[in-house]
Amino acid sequence: MIRNHSTFQKLSLLFTLAIGAPLASAQQTTVTGTVTEPGGEPLIGVTVTVPGTKTGTVTDIDGKYSLNADAKDKIKFTYIGYEPVEEAIKGRTVIDVVMQENSASLNEVVVIGYGTMDKKELTSAISHVGEKDFLSVSSLDPSMMIQGKVPGVSITNTGAGDPNNQASIQIRGVSSRSAGLGPLIVIDGVPGGNLTNINANDIASFDILKDGAASAIYGTRGSNGVILVTTKKGQRDGAVHTSYTGTFAWDKANRDLKMLSAQEYRAVKLGWGDRGVDLGGNLDWFDAVTRTGFTQQHTLTVSGGNSNSNYRVSADFRDANGIDLRSGRREYGARASIMHTTKGGLFTISANIAPRIINRSNAD
Secondary structure (H helix, E strand, O other): OOOOOOHHHHOOOOOOOOOOOOOOOOOEEEEEEEEEOOOOOEOOOOEEEOOOOOOEEEOOOOOEEEEEEEOOOEEEEEOOOEOOEEEEOOOOOEOOEEOOEOHHHHOOEEEEOOEEEEHHHOOOOEEEEEHHHHOOOOOOOHHHHHOOOOOOOEEEOOOOOOOOOOOEEEOOOOOOOOOOOOOEEEEOOEEOOOHHHOOHHHEEEEEEEOOOOOOHHHHHHHOOOEEEEEEOOOOOOOOEEEEEEEEEEEEOOOOOOOOOOHHHHHHOOOOOOOOOOOOOOOOOHHHHHEOOEEEEEEEEEEEEEOOOEEEEEEEEEEEEEOOEOOOEEEEEEEEEEEEEEOOOOOOEEEEEEOOEEEEEEOOO
């Protein structure tokens, strides 16, 4: 199961560092808390230590920790890809921490499909694209939102004026004649998804696995690369969050060549034979069969949760008219994500439901 945060957090460290027992002291206290990322998702496996001592632990699946320390000590939080945080206890028994990403450290450690590897040992790269980088583009096809944002990945759509036309994605170039050239799409850990059936506002991040070792766990299905799609999950802050997102876009055909009108064509002396039968028509057929395409998208979201359970429900409506008069796409969709962790963190149960109704008008 892929959680709603950076790829390296899929490697859940579910153990506690037994590196020493603190000496009993009248001034010692038990400090607990939760470590999260800026988006509110818990961080798993964060190292929590008391500098200068052998006391330490790691956060569990819910990002929670607990350790004994002197009331005058400090607690240090460290995690790969994030800035270290140091907090003075000052008599507190609950210390919650929000860790900020550190892109510099991410450049030194690269996450693959089943572990981590030094960048110098890789033959190619793995790219991560977050929602702040792709939601600035309006498109029915989420793959077009990451076009030009991932080095070495070719994303083209030769019929972008038709809302039913899907983009072609090539990560490793042409590697097959009959089995397809596109990468394997994995949505929340389920292989074989279709990007055009996902509302872009439900996507938290894309992770493109271009390295052979990174996609090896998917076998031959990952021979053309793998795109991991992580959808958004509800926050565990105990509050209910609602949001609405609406986008509007227009498509217009680019006419690079200015054609002669019917009367201008008649005035041209070609100097050879008859041009055929002239029935007196003056219609510009390009204008007659095209229009300015219009796309609108609306998304309503409700989410929330607590330390044990979280949920996120979204409903969306998308309507697009292509440049061709007969091309169009109207769809109604929803996505519900529910996650529950049993007391003690032994089991985590998650459910995702994503019904979608699509009505297509295909151009010739």
